[in-house]
Amino acid sequence: MILSLETLQSHHLRTVDGPFGKIADLYFDDHAWIVRYVVVDTGGWLTGRAVLIAPSALTEPDDNAPEFPVALTREQIENAPGIDEARPVDRQQELGLADHFGWPAWRHSAEGLPLEVARKQSAEGDPNLRSAADVVGYGIAAADGEIGSVSGLLIETADWSVRFLTVDTGKWLSGRQVVLAPDRVKHINWAERRVEIDLSTEQIRNSPPYQGEPPGP
Numbered sequence: 001m002i003l004s005l006e007t008l009q010s011h012h013l014r015t016v017d018g019p020f021g022k023i024a025d026l027y028f029d030d031h032a033w034i035v036r037y038v039v040v041d042t043g044g045w046l047t048g049r050a051v052l053i054a055p056s057a058l059t060e061p062d063d064n065a066p067e068f069p070v071a072l073t074r075e076q077i078e079n080a081p082g083i084d085e086a087r088p089v090d091r092q093q094e095l096g097l098a099d100h101f102g103w104p105a106w107r108h109s110a111e112g113l114p115l116e117v118a119r120k121q122s123a124e125g126d127p128n129l130r131s132a133a134d135v136v137g138y139g140i141a142a143a144d145g146e147i148g149s150v151s152g153l154l155i156e157t158a159d160w161s162v163r164f165l166t167v168d169t170g171k172w173l174s175g176r177q178v179v180l181a182p183d184r185v186k187h188i189n190w191a192e193r194r195v196e197i198d199l200s201t202e203q204i205r206n207s208p209p210y211q212g213e214p215p216g217p
Contacts, residue, residue: 001060001061001156001157001158002154002155002156002157002163003154003155003157004152004153004154004155004166004212005026005132005133005136005152005153005154005155006152007066008023008026008155009022009023009024009025009133010066011023011061011066011067011068012066012067012068013040013053013058013067013068013069013070013077014062014067014068014069014070015070015072015073015074015076015077016070016071016072016073017073017074018074019067020042020043020074020077021040021041021042021043021051021077022040022041022043023038023039023040023041023068024039024040024041024050024133025039025050025131025132025133026038026039026131026132026133026153026155027039027052027129027130027131027132028129028130028132028153028162029129029130030129030130030188033161033162033182034159034160034161034162035055035132035155035160035161035162036054036055036129037052037053037054037055037129038052038053038054038055038058039051039052039131040052040053040077042077042078051077051080052080053070053072053077053080055157055160056160057070057071057072058070058157059071060157060158061157130188130190132153132162135150135153135188135195136150136151136152136153137149137150137193138150138188138193138194138195139193139194139195140167140194140195140197140204141189141194141195141196141197142197142199142200142201142203142204143197143198143199143200144200144201145201146201147167147169147201147204147205148167148168148169148170148204149167149168150165150166150167150195151166151167151168151177152165152166153165153166154166154179162182163181163182164179164180164181164182164210165179165180165181165182165185165195166178166179166180166210167179167180167204167207167210169204169205176205176209177209177210177211178204178205178206178207178208178209178210179207179208179209179210180197180199180204180207184197184198184199185197185198186198
């Protein structure tokens with residue numbers, strides 16, 4: 001099932017003992033274009049506390065409710081190590097999450113294959129792990145100039161891959177919405193909040209339209 005980031009952010013989790021928390025963001029690998037973590041706002045008296053959940057713990061959402069069943073208890077999520085969303089996720093946090101939930105500590109290679117994370121002391125953040133919510137609004141730099149901005153991401157929940165970026169081709173006012181495959185991205189300049197695309201402005205403008213529904217295969 002392909003869902004937009006905006007739609008995913010309307011979904012809650014259903015733990016083994018009832019509804020709990022809400023999806024706030026996704027952290028994805030900008031080389032493999034795979035979601036590595038779902039950021040969950042635990043809500044309630046812990047409002048504002050963010051916890052990372054591996055997407056492999058989630059199963060396909062219920063058609064009748066905006067919920068993702070998750071094979072975890074409320075207590076497991078409540079007691080998980082929290083994160084500071086203003087700072088990069090470092091390896092020690094990843095290892096702490098793996099230890100808490102009993103997950104293997106891994107990250108994706110550039111080919112999308114899982115790699116074991118070395119169990120060593122490190123405060124280094126992963127330079128390829130990025131917030132999906134942050135990239136929304138980044139400008140689009142085509143081969144021959146600038147055109148619009150990123151308006152969203154479309155995620156395949158079967159394997160949690162980023163299938164498409166949605167782009168508003170307008171500059172000052174809302175323009176035509178189109179979709180671009182991630183393999184068209186040459187580079188993401190995080191310092192300048194810009195996504196560099198290997199297409200011309202005309203090619204981007206004439207890309208498949210996006211009207212709220214994912215494009216066909």
